[in-house]
């Protein structure tokens with residue numbers, strides 16, 4: 001196998017893709033290092049699927065430099081494809097086959113697959129090995145999709161909204177599975193609308209809006225999250241108080257010495273730090289405002305010209 005550890009897994013500069021007049025991807029840059037889990041977040045229509053499908057070789061870019069495992073997906077051949085894993089929805093044509101038959105069958109497509117029985121264990125389908133695909137629940141079916149995506153032992157795995165429709169317990173188990181794949185050396189590019197999923201799994205988060213990256217960083221630091229001010233709440237005689245501060249520990253110590261002096265407790269005390277969701281919503285809000293302003297500016301110019 002060539003260069004399993006060479007260069008970034010994904011290197012994209014200035015990716016553009018239009019559908020008619022719609023700029024779905026508008027100058028997007030993205031880098032994924034080997035061994036990372038990167039989560040791509042963004043509102044509906046931001047261009048995530050278009051980007052990911054371009055990286056998978058299913059769509060052609062209009063412009064830009066795209067390298068996935070060192071090759072251009074638009075021209076890469078079968079050997080390259082066997083090094084990436086794509087989790088597709090289980091094809092209905094295969095619904096009569098059992099879990100075991102499908103995982104073994106797919107393993108046969110790859111030059112150096114994982115042991116199919118290990119994969120069945122890893123996705124938690126041991127009890128369902130003899131069950132036909134059409135008889136699986138939605139969450140079990142998605143696990144089967146993942147099994148088929150990883151059985152080839154990919155270097156790079158694309159997971160597109162993998163836990164949509166999962167119950168909470170299944171999501172937790174799935175997250176363990178993804179972390180196990182990362183610990184085994186698989187690079188993972190994840191798209192998700194679940195911010196808790198990104199926070200739990202991602203080494204880095206990339207926020208896409210209007211076809212571009214508007215922010216990226218670790219879940220703890222993206223958008224200046226680590227430096228954002230904390231809100232401290234407490235109550236005195238049933239009346240709520242709130243203060244925003246850079247030094248919540250000092251404020252809490254002061255409250256303990258004053259409000260809490262008599263009982264040793266500060267009633268209703270809460271220290272609230274910005275969540276990933278707070279930061280994400282403000283980032284895409286800012287991006288929408290900026291885009292709205294520039295659209296309005298363009299429209300204004302157009303109107304003047306027409307008048």
Ligand SMILES: Nc1ncnc2c1ncn2[C@@H]1O[C@H](COP(=O)(O)OP(=O)(O)OP(=O)(O)O)[C@@H](O)[C@H]1O
Nearest residue numbers: 019022023024042043044045046047048049050051
């Ligand atoms: N085949 C297509 N033909 C025309 N327009 C398309 C096509 N695919 C996507 N688009 C448009 O391109 C834009 C980006 O779509 P894309 O599916 O990449 O977004 P997304 O970020 O994946 O959204 P979601 O979170 O809803 O899956 C949208 O405005 C969409 O309507």
